[in-house]
Amino acid sequence: MTKYFLASLILMLGVGLGFWAARHQGLQQNPDATAVSERKLLYYRHPMNPKVTSPTPAKDDMGMDYLPVYAEDQSPPEAQPQQGKILYYRHPMGAADTSPVPKKDEMGMDYLPVYESELANAGQxxxxxxxxxxxxxxxxxxxKRTLTRSISALGSIQIDERHIHAVTPKFEGWVQRLYVNATGQAVKRGQPLLEVYSPELMTAQQEYLIARQGQQALRQGSAQARGTAKQLTDNALQRLHYWDIAPAQLQRLQSQEKPVDTLPLLSPVNGVVLEKPALEGMRFMPGELLFRIADLSTVWLLAEVFEQDIAEVRLGQAVQVHINAYPDQLFSGKVGFIYPTLATETRTVKVRVELPNAEGLLKPGLYGSVTLAALEDKxxxxxxxxxxxxxxxxxxxxxxxxxxxxxxxxxxxxxxxxxxxxxxxxxxxxxxxxxxxxxxxxxxxxxxxxxxxxxxxxxxxxxxxxxxxxxxxx
CATH class of the missing domain: 2.40.420.20 (conserved putative lor/sdh protein from methanococcus maripaludis s2 fold)
Incomplete structure (x- = not known):
């Protein structure tokens, strides 16, 4: 009996010694195993962004586990290099809480100092x-530089109102013949537009011829008689001038000494016919419109300039114009007038630009863009x-x-x-x-x-x- 008891005791002692030796050897191979179990866990941080933390285990958007951060991983304050004056202390977990003096958060963690150098890089x-x-x-x-500003606007070509002429007779009569019988037809200055017959005109011619004959008959008369005759002749001739009878027709009347049945009315300008109320055979009264003619050698472009730009527009300012119909050409003009009213619907002010049109390319109604010459600050x-x-x-x-x-x-x-x-x-x-x-x-x-x-x-x-x-x- 004693023999079996001693054998069991020896066996138990051998097992115990073997377990102790194995544990001792394992601790020697992994000395940090005990330390790991005794390390103080502070929080968990994002695996890709250390600034994002969590007090409990969590996962990021990609399913990766947050990494634990232990107290031993944090460098002691005295080991951190000083970066200038400490401005304040911030919450260690990133909460919007600061303190002017050192303190601890609700978990016992120290607030972290914020230095001047760190603040200098803030916001970068x-x-x-x-x-x-x-x-x-x-x-x-x-x-610094000299600022150069250009103003852009849109507009359309319009007829220069100052170059529109109306052909209106100063006497009563009838249209015997039309030489210009189509609207839009181009005419030259002095070109006959129509021939008219007028009893008043015939009477005026006869009065002139009688006065002229009387002047010739009184060549040997007294000075007073000659003066009176000359005045009557001049008055009769001036009356024909007032009725817009062409000088050539007056010379013909003086040379032939015979009244002309019909007389032509001539175009006063170079231009195009805008209106032609005259019809062959029609009767007209003094002041009645027979033709309206526009001189298109100079045209207007009415541009719509926004109210915030109108202060930069000046009279005489140079302008460059691009016309949609001629994309490869650039036209130049100048500001002739700034209208005094604002269009409330579009919040724009009309600016009148004067453009030369010697070649006749700028036709009324064409659209174009305007660029006002740059204004420079001194x-x-x-x-x-x-x-x-x-x-x-x-x-x-x-x-x-x-x-x-x-x-x-x-x-x-x-x-x-x-x-x-x-x-x-x-x-x-x-x-x-x-x-x-x-x-x-x-x-x-x-x-x-x-x-x-x-x-x-x-x-x-x-x-x-x-x-x-x-x-x-x-």
């Missing part, structure tokens, strides 16, 4: 050099390219390059637009490197809104004036 956008090259980012140095203004401005509708932003791969959004206040540039009233300084190409791609690649919000949040926490206010933004 970080883009890798490879990504910058892929996006095709280009920049331009901001400088003083140079700080200006930013139009392509550099990101307009959100509520504010305008320009990306400024601060270093290799670092961009900083600036809220700007802009003035007039001219020649592809915008006047900078506030928000930028001369010498700034502004992004002129791929700025919208940078916006898409980074979180520009967060960067802009970073300005406001950091400035609010430190009590500093925001960058926007420093530059006078509204």
């Amino acid at each position: 956008i970080q883009i890798s050099p490879e990504k910058i090259q892929k996006l095709g980012v280009s920049t331009e140095t901001l400088a 003083d140079e203004q700080l200006a930013v390219p139009d392509s550099a401005v990101i307009d959100s509708g509520t504010r305008q932003v320009v990306l400024v390059q601060r270093g290799e791969g670092r961009f900083e959004p600036h809220v700007v206040k802009l003035g007039r637009q001219a020649d592809g540039y915008r006047e900078v009233l506030a928000g930028l300084d001369a010498g700034d490197q502004v992004v002129t190409r791929a700025n919208f791609l940078i916006d898409a690649e980074s979180n520009l809104k967060s960067a802009l919000d970073g300005f406001d949040s950091h400035d609010a926490e430190t009590g500093q004036v925001t960058h926007e206010t420093q530059h006078g933004d509204q």
Whole structure:
């Protein structure tokens, strides 16, 4: 019996010694196993973005587990290099809570210090050099320049009202014959338009011939008689002049000393016939319209200029006109008149442009676009390219390059637009490197809104004036 008891005791001691040896050897091979079980878990962080954390285990959008963060992984405060003056302390889990003095959160974690150097980089956008090259980012140095502005408007060709002439007889008569019998027909100055018969005209011719014969008969008479006869002759001739009888017809009357049954009415100008009420055989009264003729050697273009641009328009200002009918030609003119009223329906003001039309290409009714000659400011203004401005509708932003791969959004206040540039009233300084190409791609690649919000949040926490206010933004 004693023999079996001793054997069992020896066996149990051997098993115990073997288990102890195996455990001791395992601890030597993995000395961190015990330490892992004793490490203090702080929180869990996003596997791809360390700034995103969670107090409990979680998964990201791709199903990857958040990684645990232990207290031992955090560098002690004394081991971190100092980065200037501590401005405040922020919540360790990223909550919107700060403190001017060190403190702990509800889980006993220390608030993290925020240094001046960290705040200096707040609101900047970080883009890798490879990504910058892929996006095709280009920049331009901001400088002062002479702003040149051109105003564009639409309009149509109209007849110059000052060059419209009406052919109206000053006596009663009948149209015997029409030489110009179609509307739109071109006529020359002095060209016969029609022949008329008028009893009044016949009487006037006879009175002239009688007065002239009396003057000749009194050549040997007294001076008073000769003077009276001459005055009667001149008055009769002047009456024919007043009735628009052509000089050639008067010379014919004087040479033949015989009244002419019909006399022609001549065109007063070179132009085209706009209206032709005259008909062959019709009777006309004094002052009745027979022809309306327009001289088209000079025409008007009535342009509709928007009210925000009308202050830049001046009388005599040079104008370039593109006519839709002649896309390869450019016409030049000048501003002749600015109408005193505004069309409330379109919020535009009519501007009259005078255009020479020696070749007759500019026909009334043609449409065209007007470019008023550029206006230049006497003083140079700080200006930013139009392509550099990101307009959100509520504010305008320009990306400024601060270093290799670092961009900083600036809220700007802009003035007039001219020649592809915008006047900078506030928000930028001369010498700034502004992004002129791929700025919208940078916006898409980074979180520009967060960067802009970073300005406001950091400035609010430190009590500093925001960058926007420093530059006078509204």
